[in-house]
Amino acid sequence: xxxxxxxxxxxxxxxxxxxxxxxxxxxxxxxxxxxxxxxxxxxxxxxxxxxxxxxxxxxxxxxxxxxxxxxxxxxxxxxxxxxxxxxxxxxxxxxxxxxxxxxxxxxxxx
Numbered sequence: 001x002x003x004x005x006x007x008x009x010x011x012x013x014x015x016x017x018x019x020x021x022x023x024x025x026x027x028x029x030x031x032x033x034x035x036x037x038x039x040x041x042x043x044x045x046x047x048x049x050x051x052x053x054x055x056x057x058x059x060x061x062x063x064x065x066x067x068x069x070x071x072x073x074x075x076x077x078x079x080x081x082x083x084x085x086x087x088x089x090x091x092x093x094x095x096x097x098x099x100x101x102x103x104x105x106x107x108x109x110x
Contacts, residue, residue, distance in 0.1 A: 002032060013039045013049070018083060030068065033079040037072075053079065 002019040009016045014035040020027050040049050056067035056079070066082040 002030075004032075005029065013043070013045060019080075029083040029085075031065070031081040031083045033081060035077040035079070037075055037077060040077075049077065053077075056081070 001022060003022055005018040005020060007015065008018050008031060014033050017032045017034065019030050019032045021030070035049055040046050053067070053070060056064070059067075065084050068080040068082065070080070071078050
């Protein structure tokens with residue numbers, strides 16, 4: 001179904017992989033979020049995970065990745081998402097923080 005290209009990241013309850021659909025032409029890349037069912041149940045995060053899915057399903061905005069589909073197996077939930085190359089929110093926030101620091105340093109210099 002999917003070929004894993006590489007791991008993109010990992011959070012408290014999920015891992016995200018860069019994948020491609022097998023046999024798809026032209027070859028398109030996706031982000032596949034794998035959410036551990038036991039962990040979200042153990043930490044009472046089921047409602048949060050369902051809310052995230054519901055929001056991504058209806059959201060239509062250029063700054064929000066598109067949710068292509070969801071599926072599950074015995075251990076995990078999976079979200080197949082648009083792959084946003086070089087557009088990690090945490091990386092963007094770090095970059096903005098650095099820019100803010102530079103601006104503060106330049107404006108406070110004599």
